[in-house]
Amino acid sequence: MSSKEEDAPVGAPEVGYTFIVLGASGDLAKKKIYPCLWLLFKDKLLPKGTKFVGYARSGLSPAELRQRVEPFLKVKDEEKPLVDEFFQHNSYVKGTYAEVDGFNDLSKALEKLEKAMAPGKPANRIYYLALPPSIFSPVTENIKKACMSPSGWTRVIVEKPFGKDSSSSAVLSKHLSSLFREEEIYRIDHYLGKEMVQNLMVLRFANCVFQPIWNRSNVRAVVITFKEPFGTMGRGGYFDEFGIIRDVMQNHLLQLLCLVAMEKPASVSPEDIRDEKVKVLKCMKPLQLDDVVLGQYVGNPQGEGDAKQGYLDDPTVPAGSTTPTYAAAVFWINSERWDGVPFIMKCGKALNERKAEIRVQFRDIPGDIYGGQCQRNEAVIRVQPKESVYMKVMAKKPGRDSGLMETELDLSYHLRYKDVKLRDAYEVLIQDVFLGNQMNFVRSDELAEAWRIFTPLLHRIEGEKIKPIKYKYGDRGVKEADELIAKAGYSYSGTYKWSPHN
Numbered sequence: 001m002s003s004k005e006e007d008a009p010v011g012a013p014e015v016g017y018t019f020i021v022l023g024a025s026g027d028l029a030k031k032k033i034y035p036c037l038w039l040l041f042k043d044k045l046l047p048k049g050t051k052f053v054g055y056a057r058s059g060l061s062p063a064e065l066r067q068r069v070e071p072f073l074k075v076k077d078e079e080k081p082l083v084d085e086f087f088q089h090n091s092y093v094k095g096t097y098a099e100v101d102g103f104n105d106l107s108k109a110l111e112k113l114e115k116a117m118a119p120g121k122p123a124n125r126i127y128y129l130a131l132p133p134s135i136f137s138p139v140t141e142n143i144k145k146a147c148m149s150p151s152g153w154t155r156v157i158v159e160k161p162f163g164k165d166s167s168s169s170a171v172l173s174k175h176l177s178s179l180f181r182e183e184e185i186y187r188i189d190h191y192l193g194k195e196m197v198q199n200l201m202v203l204r205f206a207n208c209v210f211q212p213i214w215n216r217s218n219v220r221a222v223v224i225t226f227k228e229p230f231g232t233m234g235r236g237g238y239f240d241e242f243g244i245i246r247d248v249m250q251n252h253l254l255q256l257l258c259l260v261a262m263e264k265p266a267s268v269s270p271e272d273i274r275d276e277k278v279k280v281l282k283c284m285k286p287l288q289l290d291d292v293v294l295g296q297y298v299g300n301p302q303g304e305g306d307a308k309q310g311y312l313d314d315p316t317v318p319a320g321s322t323t324p325t326y327a328a329a330v331f332w333i334n335s336e337r338w339d340g341v342p343f344i345m346k347c348g349k350a351l352n353e354r355k356a357e358i359r360v361q362f363r364d365i366p367g368d369i370y371g372g373q374c375q376r377n378e379a380v381i382r383v384q385p386k387e388s389v390y391m392k393v394m395a396k397k398p399g400r401d402s403g404l405m406e407t408e409l410d411l412s413y414h415l416r417y418k419d420v421k422l423r424d425a426y427e428v429l430i431q432d433v434f435l436g437n438q439m440n441f442v443r444s445d446e447l448a449e450a451w452r453i454f455t456p457l458l459h460r461i462e463g464e465k466i467k468p469i470k471y472k473y474g475d476r477g478v479k480e481a482d483e484l485i486a487k488a489g490y491s492y493s494g495t496y497k498w499s500p501h502n
Contacts, residue, residue: 015152016118017050017434018110022139023130024054024065024092028159033130034069036427041086042079045431051113054092055106065092097131098138103146110147124152126433133161137175144179155433157186160251161242162442165458166451173444182444186433191252192440193425193432196383200259200358201273203381203389210379213362215337220376221490222260223359224253226347231297231306231325231473237316243323245461248347250454254281255442256358256383257343261333270439274446281449283335287457294461295326295478296468297350307473311350324461324468325349328481330488331453342488346481350473356383361490373404375493387422388412 019037021029040046054065066087075083093109095102114123127143129136140156148154158176163169176185191197204210213219226248232239239247258277265272298310311317311325326348333343360379368374378392390410397403432440460466471478482492 014118015047015121016114016123017047017126018053018113018117018123019050019126019128019430020053020055020106020110020147021128021130022055022097025056025058025060025068026130028130029054030069031072032424032426033128033430035072035074036424036430038073038075038083038086039424039427040431041089042082046434049117050089051117052090053106053109053113054090055095055102056092057094057096059094060092062087062090062092065090097135097142100142100145103142107146111150114151122152123149125149125154126157127154128157128430129159131159133159133163133172136172140176140179153184154180155184155186155436156180157188157430157433159188161246162187162251162447163451164242164246166448166455169447169451173447177444183436183438185444186429186438187442187447188429189251189255189442190425190429191255191383193428194383195422196381196387196389197256197259198428198440199389200256200381201268204260205264214360216339216341218362219341219360220363221342221344221361221485221488222257223344223346223361223485223490224256224260225345225355225357225359226253227351227353227355228349229351229354229474231309231311231350232314232317233306234314234316236311236314237318239325240317240321240323244325244327244347244349245454245458249327249329249345250450251442252356253345253347254450254453257331257345260358260360261335261338261343263337268439270437273439274443278443278446278449280333280335281446281453283333283338284331284453285334286453286455287329287331289457289460289466291330291484292457293328293478293481293484294324294466294468295348295471295481296323297325297348297473297475298470300473303473307350310473322461322465322467326351326468326471326478326481328478328484330484342490344485344488344490346477346485348477352474352476354385357381358383370404376491386412 021033023029034052037046037052041050054060060068070083070087073083091109091113093102093106095105110123110125117123125147127147129139131139136158143154143156156176163172204214255277258280261280262273262276263279265276296311299308299313301308311323312319312321317323328344328346331343331345333339333341358381362377362379364376365374374394375392377394380388380390380392382388382390388410390412393409394404429440432438469478469480486492
């Protein structure tokens with residue numbers, strides 16, 4: 001027996017895995033990344049013996065890191081011994097981001113961990129950049145210089161925003177591609193990890209009922225909506241740099257559009273799926289200002305608490321800012337399947353509810369024999385909250401009444417799958433990185449096409465300082481957006497409201 005084999009701990013894994021959180025002292029790390037790592041660890045969904053290393057400028061001990069993180073973990077009483085074990089797998093290294101010295105210290109710490117974990121075996125490393133994009137370049141350079149795995153693979157997870165326009169995104173992509181291969185880069189958009197988003201392809205391509213009707217002959221309009229019932233809540237300074245279009249529309253909602261509009265891929269392999277998404281984007285022209293309505297919320301005198309405060313009342317927002325907190329836009333896809341069908345996106349803050357959904361509205365019934373009582377059918381995928389899929393259909397009113405009514409064929413997850421816990425999107429995507437599955441991550445050419453569509457509009461909005469329309473905190477949206485959407489072809493009757501059967 002070799003000396004290496006004699007030194008190996010009993011039950012040592014065949015391959016070592018280390019997950020490194022860069023920016024471990026920040027909000028994203030403590031509120032999202034560490035809680036998801038805990039869930040993966042608890043459910044035994046990570047490779048055996050996986051270690052977790054935090055890295056940041058703050059001088060924290062492992063115990064202090066635990067104090068910061070633990071309040072955000074969901075831990076049952078019977079899981080307390082397991083959470084102790086989880087934190088035994090955690091360590092922390094202090095260092096700067098711009099200088100390589102800290103990364104040399106990190107490298108030494110990783111080598112020591114890997115030697116104890118899987119001596120003489122390959123050791124894989126995953127880096128999560130929970131950092132502001134302004135320091136992506138020096139951090140990735142220092143990873144390449146000092147912290148690549150000498151015996152296994154290295155993967156780098158990059159958080160959005162991936163630039164601010166086509167040119168800045170291209171600079172970042174060129175920089176990353178000079179350091180890493182595309183298969184080593186994981187550009188994360190957490191919306192792609194959500195249960196209903198991942199279900200969208202299955203609904204489309206595993207159900208024969210949708211295949212013949214999912215086209216311009218039957219679909220009148222597609223509406224993709226994202227609403228938040230709160231404002232910037234003291235984060236206005238960060239938000240003002242990007243605005244609602246960059247923050248939500250150019251990434252989350254555009255990803256949903258691609259999944260709704262894409263052709264059936266040759267297989268479920270990541271590259272086949274991402275190829276089809278890119279084809280959709282290539283069929284779209286750059287967005288024009290005439291097809292957009294912009295809004296910015298103001299305080300509601302009748303509101304309570306934060307609702308009384310408008311966007312410009314946030315002390316972190318520059319005085320007189322024209323950054324939109326609401327946007328509605330109409331897109332057109334020049335393809336055989338979708339020619340003439342408007343794809344409408346709406347997103348905003350400080351609105352009347354929390355909701356993200358995809359609404360596919362079908363055409364008016366031809367040859368209506370019911371005296372105009374029929375409303376358009378709709379297929380609705382509710383992404384959050386109360387994840388659901390339902391079809392809005394017409395039916396006879398029950399009893400003696402011979403009139404028609406709108407109702408639904410409903411699959412509400414919280415009722416149908418009561419004992420199933422829907423996983424957090426970050427949890428799903430982090431596990432995908434361990435597995436090397438890039439299906440739900442953004443490829444560089446996909447990113448370039450997305451910015452091509454939005455960059456001219458963003459430059460015009462900012463260059464001309466176009467003033468957004470004011471709307472009250474708690475409104476359902478901007479009236480002018482309703483007019484734009486109706487002109488595009490979507491019909492809002494207001495006669496039906498879906499209930500998640502609470």
